[in-house]
Amino acid sequence: MELTKNLTQTKIIKSLLAVILGSIALTISAKIKIPFYPVPMTMQTFVVIFLGVSLGYKIGLASVGLYLLEGIAGLPVFSNSPEKGIGIVYFTGPTMGYLIGFLTACYLASKINTKDSFIIILTKLVIATSTIYILGLIWLGTLIGWDKPIFSLGAKPFLLAELFKIIILALAAKQIIKIRNII
Template sequence: METVKLIQNNKVIKNAIIVFLGTILLTISAKVKIPFYPVPMTMQTFVVIFLGMCFGYKLGLATVVLYLIEGIVGIPVFSNSPEKGVGMIYFTGPTMGYLLGFIIAVYVAGKFNFNKNYLLNFIKIFFSVLPIYVLGLIWLGILIGWDKPIFDLGAKPFLLAELFKIFLLVIISTKIDFFKKFT
């Protein structure tokens, strides 16, 4: 009982627990693949935006940065790790731009105020997701060459799933106050 009171009264401990649990949620979202067309879908971008919406930009950033550090030091938190490598080898591969885009995406989502307006929330979420794909495509172009069909390889197969996740986030965004009370 005394431990529960200590955690409730100590904001640093509470925030550390929230950030740690957020990294676990991100890891799970990266590992679970949902059958979808034309490629299987993970819920990673959904969770990144959700964390920003719920935690705000400070705790959201702390969560995503800790998650990236976990992956960089070799903990197999990323999608397709350890199968396709761990640590810096995996991080500097084709997905590095997308992973770095998580930092900007969670920040942007954390700065927006969400309300009951579905259209405005859709626009805010769309602009929160955008840095993930922009940085992802830029890094992919640098890595494999701009003469390749970068958009067709790095964005097009994921757009339908991304739109689905954005619509889910829009529905949740009108109830975001419920989730914020835990932070």
């Protein structure tokens, strides 16, 4: 009985640590801008997908959820905060749909398994990442008006960088899952 209790406590502590570290990784990825064509990229979407693949949907979603709650609470965790505002004001701005899309992308990325072929993994990652952009574009269009070039403003400049990140993760996904299963 005592051994079961200790194992459960250890598992809870490891899970909480993973959630906190995931949120920290997401914050760091939001702050680093990497020169890329046609616009600089952050590694946020890479980390969101990585969290889903590496931690599974429960811990991955908890990490992303904690990150979003930190930002809503006013911590400067989002990409352009505090420069462009903090808290709920920033969250409900033009990027809200993308931020909510982090949750769907993380969940969908967690559905990759070691039996999937490279093409299946690549397809799942494209679909997962697409949900970020679909929700982002829907919110952006609602916020600034559908008469604006929504796709050109909110997706097109980032697609080459997204493809680059997806390919890297697709190549590493099976190894990441194997490591997750050992730990």
